[in-house]
Amino acid sequence: xxxxxxxxxxxxxxxxxxxxxxxxxxxxxxxxxxxxxxxxxxxxxxxxxxxxxxxxxxxxxxxxxxxxxxxxxxxxxxxxxxxxxxxxxxxxxxxxxxxxxxxxxxxxxxxxxxxxxxxxxxxxxxxxxxxxxxxxxxxxxxxxxxxx
Amino acid sequence: xxxxxxxxxxxxxxxxxxxxxxxxxxxxxxxxxxxxxxxxxxxxxxxxxxxxxxxxxxxxxxxxxxxxxxxxxxxxxxxxxxxxxxxxxxxxxxxxxxxxxxxxxxxxxxxxxxxxxxxxxxxxxxxxxxxxxxxxxxxxxxxxxxxxxxxxxxxxxxxxxxxxxxxxxxxxxxxxxxxxxxxxxxxxxxxxxxxxxxxxxxxxxxxxxxxxxxxxxxxxxxxxxxxxxxxxxxxxxxxxxxxxxxxxxxxxxxxxxxxxxxxxxxxxxxxxxxxxxxxxxxxxxxxx
Numbered sequence: 001x002x003x004x005x006x007x008x009x010x011x012x013x014x015x016x017x018x019x020x021x022x023x024x025x026x027x028x029x030x031x032x033x034x035x036x037x038x039x040x041x042x043x044x045x046x047x048x049x050x051x052x053x054x055x056x057x058x059x060x061x062x063x064x065x066x067x068x069x070x071x072x073x074x075x076x077x078x079x080x081x082x083x084x085x086x087x088x089x090x091x092x093x094x095x096x097x098x099x100x101x102x103x104x105x106x107x108x109x110x111x112x113x114x115x116x117x118x119x120x121x122x123x124x125x126x127x128x129x130x131x132x133x134x135x136x137x138x139x140x141x142x143x144x145x146x147x148x
Numbered sequence: 149x150x151x152x153x154x155x156x157x158x159x160x161x162x163x164x165x166x167x168x169x170x171x172x173x174x175x176x177x178x179x180x181x182x183x184x185x186x187x188x189x190x191x192x193x194x195x196x197x198x199x200x201x202x203x204x205x206x207x208x209x210x211x212x213x214x215x216x217x218x219x220x221x222x223x224x225x226x227x228x229x230x231x232x233x234x235x236x237x238x239x240x241x242x243x244x245x246x247x248x249x250x251x252x253x254x255x256x257x258x259x260x261x262x263x264x265x266x267x268x269x270x271x272x273x274x275x276x277x278x279x280x281x282x283x284x285x286x287x288x289x290x291x292x293x294x295x296x297x298x299x300x301x302x303x304x305x306x307x308x309x310x311x312x313x314x315x316x317x318x319x320x321x322x323x324x325x326x327x328x329x330x331x332x333x334x335x336x337x338x339x340x341x342x343x344x345x346x347x348x349x350x351x352x353x354x355x356x357x358x359x360x361x362x363x364x365x366x367x368x369x370x371x372x373x374x375x376x377x378x379x380x381x382x383x384x385x386x387x388x389x390x391x392x393x394x395x396x397x398x399x400x401x402x403x404x405x406x407x408x409x410x411x412x413x414x415x416x417x418x419x420x421x422x423x424x425x426x427x428x429x430x431x432x433x434x435x436x
Contacts, residue, residue, distance in 0.1 A: 004201050006194040034184040036175075039191055045343040047205065047350030050198070074203040074351050137201060 005134040007039045008126065011049035013069055015102065016092070017056025020116030021083035025053060028119040028126075035123060038130075046072035051129050053122075054108075057085040057092050058099045070106040076136035078129040080110040082122055087111045152231045152296060159230040159366070160223060167362025168192045170369075174399055181403045196358050202351035207256045214252035215353055219360045221245035226367035232296025235374075236283045242367070246272055249345070249357075256348035264344025267332040270410045274329075274417040275319035281425040285312035286374070288432045299377050304386075306375040311428025313375050317394055318420045322413070323368055325361075326402040329413050369395065 014022050029035050029042050043049050046069045058066060070079070081102045084090040089100040102108050109132055112125035172189035179186025188194075206212065222245045229238045246268070253265035283293065289308040290298040298305065306313050322329040333344040341347070349357055372394050373387035408416070 003194075004198040006188075007191070007198040009195075031182055031184045034179070034186070036179060036187050037185040039187055039194060041195075043343065045347055047207075047348060048199075048343065048346075048354055050202075072205070074205050076202070 003134070004137055005130045008050050008130045008133055009041045009043045009048055010051050010053055010126070011043060011046055011069065011073070012053045013066065015054055015056030015062050015066065015086060016059050016098070017083065017085055021055035021086070024116045024119050025055065025082060025122055028122045033119050033123060035126070038127070040126065047074070049073050050077060050133055051126060052077065052079045053082050054079065054086050054102045055082045057089045058102055058104050059097045060099070063099060063105045066102065067105050076133055076140060078110065078133045078136070079106055079108045080112060080125050080129050081108045082112045082125065083117045084113055084115045087113055090115065156227045156231040159226050163226060163366040164359050164362045167366045168196070170365060170395060171362065174395070177396070177399050178403055181399070192358070196355045199351050199355035199358070204352045205350050207258070207348045210255055211252050211348070212353060214248050214255060215349070215356050218245050218248040218252060219356050221248060222360045222363050226363055226370070229295055229367055229370055232294060232299070234293045235286055235295055235298070236293050239279050239283060243272070243276065253345045258348045260342040260347040261345065264332045264341050264347065267410060268345055270414065271322050271329065271332055274414050275322045277418065278315040278319040278421040278425060281421065281429065282312050282316050282371070285309045285425065285429065285432065288429070288436060295374065298374060301378050304376050304378045304383060308432060309375060309428060311424040315421045315425040316371065317397070319417060320368060320394070321398060321401055322417065324365060324398055326398050328401065328405040328408050330407060331410055331413065
């Protein structure tokens, strides 16, 4: 059984966030919290990413973008919604152009609440996502073996 | 002959491990330079293992073939070198390999990937003169292009080729995709090109690219060692020490410099090549 939990690569996409959560996401990657010690790399490329961090709510303009990024990521993949806007739409929920949280267009696995989410909470969310990432590969491999 | 084949096989088997370990050290030392804890030294191996386990998404069917050709040619480069064959031949095969990498990037027709590939060509234009001059330098100093003959010189060749050494270490920064000249693949967190050359390489393709880079780095470090090595077996220890020193220098440059535009890269690289290697070449011609 391959252990892949040591190398989670993040892709960070800013939906329609106010940038509060984005600053906290980047703070989690600074030397103070040093996410790279857990093997985390912040990549900008969906083809190479494992965990999709999304901040901000979904609106009419970015729903296709979010969907396309999700589709471009190879399996196994995990989606983490960071901040209350990505979870539910937050204070912008009732705005005319907001559809709601990230789960209105793609399946979200981990919800990290907060306005803005704290770096500690983001790292905790990512650590949980890493566990799920490993679990998905194991399930996928088990199914492949059953079919063979 | 027998010894050559042993070295060649050792290279083919051990190079990815040495290359991966060197990259792990690189990431650890880089992190320490930025006052971070940094990833474990074996992190590059974890990364490649993960990449091999992910679903393969093929953007273009020929990309895999082109990347494997790049891989095979790069292994061949190092194999020829450690076998003790012609140094010129090694560098020509290396350039051919780099061309296949260019094709693997443009074949996807992604704008980021193509822009990265164009920059890769400019990088090749910048480092190629220094590489060719290095071969000429070795010929003038040791009287042969064959690596096995050069390694058996009376004296370390760096005594005759200090300028060539400076030029070669300078272009190593480009070859190793280190910061001031890292225009084509944009490592680290500057992502104006997404991932440049490697944008459309996911999972397995990226793993092949990564392993090829390890083979390439070990070969390049071998060339650095060739400057030092001579008939005396103790020179091997000195060569390894110099290799580690050069590697550390590259990490230091990577962490302490901002990136340059390609125009600056071309000007500076050619200036250093002409001044250091060119002057050295003239002096060698006058002495001999």
